[in-house]
Amino acid sequence: MSTIIYTYTDEAPALATNSLLPIINAFSGAAGVQVETRDISLAGRILAVFGDHLEPDQRVDDALAELGELVTRPEANIIKLPNISASVPQLKAAITELQDDGYAVPDYPEEPSTPEEEEIRARYDTVKGSAVNPVLREGNSDRRAPAAVKAFARAHPHSMGEWSADSQSHVATMDDHDFRHTEESITVDRDDDVRIEHVADDGEVTVLKKSTPLLAGEIIDAAVMRRDALLDFLAEQVADAREQGVLFSIHLKATMMKVSDPIIFGHAVRTYFDTVFTEHAEALESVGVSPNDGLASLDTALEELPDDQAAAIRAELDAASERGPDLAQVNSAKGITNLHVPSDVIIDASMPAMIRSSGQMWNADDALQDAKAVIPDSSYADLYAETIDDCRVNGAFDPTTMGTVQNIGLMAKKAEEYGSHDKTFEIDGPGVVRVVDRDGTTLLEHAVDTGDIWRMCQTKDAPVRDWVALAVRRARATGMPIVFWLDDERAHDAQLLAKVHEELANHDTDGLQVEFLDVAEATRFTLDRVRRGEDTISVTGNVLRDYLTDLFPILEVGTSAKMLSIVPLMNGGGLFETGAGGSAPKHVQQFVSENHLRWDSLGEFLALGASLEHLADTFDNDRARLLGQTISDATATLLQHGQGPSRVVDEIDNRGSHAHLARHWARELADQDDDAELAATFAPLADQLDAQIDTIQEELLAVQGEPVDIGGYFWPNRARVAEAMRPSATFNALLDQFGTDA
Structure with a gap:
């Protein structure tokens, strides 16, 4: 089925969804492309794991689990917006908000003392932190600034400050x-199952984690922060x-x-x-x-x-x-x-x-x-x-002159999920923590003391090989050098390098520039090229993927939200991410105080274009391809006209930017020559949007400047949000009528 899953998440991206999704539904429906939503917001995830505590009409489906199964199938096509990776304070705040709204979810047990509290804590542990991404990312990451975004940044440079040679920073x-x-690392040569245990100085053994299955060729490493x-x-x-x-x-x-x-x-x-x-x-x-x-x-x-x-x-x-x-x-x-x-x-x-x-x-x-x-x-x-x-x-x-840095990031199948899961422990007493295989052999071991933080992580073989292949494909497509940010003096990287060299031998690298540099060397190499206006592909592990795909986009184009972020799933599907949401809380604060949402949905526009093109290739759907091509062209037009949201109240915001996108997208579809029937369908809408755009923008601006009550932060009232994010009666009538006619 030609279906795209559009995720409903949190904060500013969720607010923006209430304005953008009606446009997407109207346009995709007219072209025979089905778009469905799944709620993977923090509050939605809490409700999903505590359905047994709720009234029947309050229960929600476990959308994250559903999508976790979908990403292993070739037909997967998911647009994933930024979600809250909840810290404990955020988790507690969300729980309180749900409880105040009548949902009987339990309190978060900071220090569980009963089996019941242990079980509640374990459920919440599946929700907090980076709970979503490891489930959905069944592929490695391909992130880059699209050409139209890079061109706009060069023509309209953002402020960068001035550095002093005397800076003490x-x-x-x-x-x-x-x-x-303190890191130790090995590659296992067989399928195995290991346990993690703490051996106290008096010999008492405490099993910290009973079972961690491993596959042959998997890298495991452990380290301790003293x-x-x-x-x-x-x-x-x-x-x-x-x-x-x-x-x-x-x-x-x-x-x-x-x-x-x-x-x-x-x-x-x-x-x-x-x-x-x-x-x-x-x-x-x-x-x-x-x-x-x-x-x-x-x-x-x-x-x-x-x-x-x-x-x-x-x-x-x-x-x-x-x-x-x-x-x-x-x-x-x-x-x-x-x-x-x-x-x-x-x-x-x-x-x-x-x-x-x-x-x-x-x-x-x-x-x-x-x-x-x-x-x-x-x-x-x-x-x-x-x-x-x-x-x-x-x-x-x-x-205006700096080059670009693309990134190929290793993250499939929870690769390098350091310090984030059930294999990280704060140690209760002195002794030794060791990883023991099913035959009783100790594979990794650290002496530890009270309060030390010990962690283990896994990196499977297949994702590493897929990562290398993806890097080579990008190098072939772009002609850019690829730089593996790997340090042969670090235990984990040494194991990874052995696999990388082995896998590279399976690919044609003639004519490609391939570098292997530690973090300091790779940074200097890349910055030198950036300053000379030269482009580079960074090939990194999971954590550096996060760091680099914020650092370089923020320097190059002003924000990481403008990155095209594609995850080619290992079984053939596609996951399309829409940029970073780090500033989203501030956007919500401004929205509720001034009814101005400065969130830029450019990442959503880019992801939708890539998603439609992937769907077209997967299902040989020409209309999906036209939708993808035309929204990409419409996005370029929007950028050229400077119609992204302003940071300032009483100027164009997220909703106004969406209206301009709809106008440009409708015009692109009306003027294309590949599908006369589709062009005829969109021509009246394009004409009406052209004629009414000033009125629409006036209606959108008229509501700004006053506080707006959306009924909550983590679990806002959906009806209030929809009303606040669609305040133009003219625009709504045009879209709703078009959706009915289509």
Whole structure:
């Protein structure tokens, strides 16, 4: 069946869906292409896993599980919008919102103490963090800036700030006892099933994970972040930031690495506010405060304490802030610091923003200031350190001349899902953690101490070979050099390199430039080419895929939301992703206060075009091909006319941009010569949109400037959202009538 699945997600992308999807349905319906939706929002996922706690009319299908099965089939065609990768504070907030709306989902048990709480916690663990992407990504990633987007950025360059050779901004990272330096890795030569166990100093064995099936040729690796070394490092960086007079900031991946990085974030909070957590430990524990949740949760919890205790803790917070370095701010107007919420310091969004802003971050006075970017694990810190050093010497990048960096990312079948799953543990006591095969042989082993963070991850053989083949295909198609960002001195990368060289021998690489460089070398190589206007394909593992496909798009075209992100699924289907949603929360805040949505749906336009073309190829559907070609042409026209959303209220927003897209798309379909019947179908709509576009835009602008109530953040009222996102009666009537006629 010629069906496209369009996912309903969260925040600004979900708001935009309520405006864009009626256009997609009308146009695709007229061309005989079926589009269906599936709800994989955070709230929807919570409801799906707790159906047994709900009334029958409240239960929802497990759309994520359904799509997880679909992506293994050749007919899969899914457009995946950005979703919330929930930190624990976000998860708790979503739970509260659902409960307030009458859904009897259970509370999140922070420290489960009964079998029932353990079972509830296990269900929530399937929802929090990067729960969606590993399920859907049954293929490797192909991300790039489309030619039309790159051309627009060159013609209309975004601001990049100015760098000073005297900039004190820098990256601080650990040089030992972190995941990078403690990693062990092997490739198993048979199908197996391993267990992970902790052996205490007295010999007591605790099984941490009973079973992890492995396939022959699979790479497994394990590493440990040593707590004492981490605490020493953090204390040194706090003191050094104070001495240098730079902002202190922490940069982590507390969503994708949903177990390890929130713990590291908590150590940063505790280190900076050490006296708060030592002198008031009993009071804070009584109201369930965890530094892992950040200062925001502490602020909320203080309201539950007696006034005198709360006042004493607030006084100590102020005193600690006075003693410590200034903190980088996420929102200086509201006093939200870099240590408030773990999901606010996502490294792949925060570091590119810092680099684009002259290497500076915002301080409490709402001014830019040099900053110390603390990235504890050194595995990929060199990417940002080298980029900052390059800018300090050579100045800001010039979007009008810089080359492009495409990415082929290894991620299929949960490859390299570091620190995010049921194979990551905070250690309860000293001893040894080991990985033991079914014959009792120890494959990997680390000495550990209380509070250390130990993790294991898997990378299957088939995804690696598919990744290499995809890289070679892109090199052949573009003529660009491909750079494998692999370090032969890192245990995991050494295992990966052996497979890469073996697989490359199966492909024709004559005439191709193929490089193998560690992170620092690859960054320097790529930045040198970028500054000379030359293009490069980065071939990276899963985490670097995330980092690079935010960093370079933000530098090149101003945002990673404008990337074309294709996942050719290993069994023949296609997954089409629509860009990053890191700024989506701020967009929602502006929308509810001003009824102006600045979310740019360009990623959705690009993904839809690629999805339609894939569907056309899969099912030999000429009309789907026409839809894909014409929406791509319409998108280019929209860009040329500068009809993307403005950041400013009372100017064109997301809804106005959608109206322009519909107008251009209808005109492209009406004027094409390949399908006279389809052209005749769309000609009246194109004429009416041309005639009414000014009225439509006036109606869309008229509602801006006043607050709008959508009935919730994680579980908004769908009827209110639809009404708010479709305020033009003229546009709605044209679309609805066209849909009826078609």
